Amino acid sequence: MSTYHEQQKISNTIRLRAILEESPYFLGEFFRNIANTTSIKTRVVYAYDLKIFFTYITQHHKKLKGMAFEDMKSDCLNDITVDDIEDFLEYLTYYQKPDPLCPEQMIDIQNDAEGKARKLSAIRSMYNFFYKKQKVKSNPAAIVDSPKIHNKQIIRLEADEVANLLDLVENCDTDAMSNTQKAHIAHAQKRDLALISLLLGTGMRVSECVGIDIDDIDFRNSSVKVTRKGGNESTLYFNDEVEESLLDYITQREHQKNKSEQEKALFLSNRGTRITIRAVQNIVKKYARIISPSKKISPHKLRSTYATSLYKETGDIYLVADALGHADINTTKKHYAAMEESRRRSASKYVKLRKD
CATH class of the missing domain: 1.10.443.10 (Intergrase catalytic core)
Structure with missing residues (x-):
């Protein structure tokens, strides 16, 4: 019988595969590359954040708007600029998406500085990989400023x-x-x-x-x-x-x-x-x-x-x-x-x- 942690790993692996099935196909190469250097939980979070990013791109990017995920290739990354990534970070402040349990209804989504920084980290990691592989001409994510995260007071019991x-x-x-x-x-x-x-x-x-x-x-x-x-x-x-x-x-x-x-x-x-x-x-x-x-x-x-x-x-x-x-x-x-x-x-x- 598998241990609790092995079961969690299997569950997260299945979850990662499900997210990638609904994401641009070329991302699979990136996730296979980071498999030995990141935990499965990190990869699930990255996959989720990148899916949100590319959903935004296919809905709002001037050139890539309306493109299906299955039609996207890694060279599409060359069409994404610093301004596009910064616009995405601003979009994350507040947006709406269909409720998974009731698709005809919309739910409000908000991200604070930490949420934006996490998604930017996923985008940077992806761009770093494809840039090193010489599959993109530039790395716009590298020069996007990270959102300033304010230190929060430690809440604890006396x-x-x-x-x-x-x-x-x-x-x-x-x-x-x-x-x-x-x-x-x-x-x-x-x-x-x-x-x-x-x-x-x-x-x-x-x-x-x-x-x-x-x-x-x-x-x-x-x-x-x-x-x-x-x-x-x-x-x-x-x-x-x-x-x-x-x-x-x-x-x-x-x-x-x-x-x-x-x-x-x-x-x-x-x-x-x-x-x-x-x-x-x-x-x-x-x-x-x-x-x-x-x-x-x-x-x-x-x-x-x-x-x-x-x-x-x-x-x-x-x-x-x-x-x-x-x-x-x-x-x-x-x-x-x-x-x-x-x-x-x-x-x-x-x-x-x-x-x-």
Whole structure:
């Protein structure tokens, strides 16, 4: 039987093929070229973004307007200019497209700077490939300015909010819940506590959490094996409080009546199958909105809470990057730049030019 991650890879491969079936044929060469240097998830995102780009081109480009995807060749890229790409980025701010579930109705689509930058990255990567292959005369995407992405404030839980969250999950004692809600939560209480404790205690991604098999837990070393974003395996370590919650849950899990004997997943749904990412998101939001109504807390915000706490305690940005599984240290620095600035300011207090 395939593992969760192998199944996800197969599912994404099928999804990629489906998108490429509805895209210009020549893109297949580009995707075969980047297959060994990118994850399948990245390729799916690139394929989706490039399909949007070429849909726009065939609807709005002066020369290529009305051309069918099957008639497009790579030399069509020579007809696309810097202005065309910049117009596309402006178009992404707001546009409409048919609702997949109800084609006669239109749905509104909006993209912020991050969404535009992601699509520009896909276009640049495609042009870079065909330019190196000498299949296009120029590379207009290379000189298009990236949208300016403003740093967003890190949304996280404070120490007292973390304690309140764990107390809430553990005790289910709040006037904000009805008796029916409390009864429903009590059924999954040990699982939810173990899940949220693990997210807060390791900073793992929600996709890494749902992919954990029960055999990935090593209580002798207080560690768990996860498959990172790019497909690499990594070992994360947890503290005694997380270990206690995991042991309590696993004991309950063993007696869950509707689970299959072959089910390897650590965290199970109420149906006895591997829990989904959406389910974890809903679990976190369900509790978090009670203890912190003004903050939109998601599993990713629990990851930010862990990272912020680790950085405050150690001041080691490289340790934070490694714990989070960031391949590029700049990704971590970008989020914690303000905290680094504060530390640099405090450095002036420790160096004196003249003794008092």
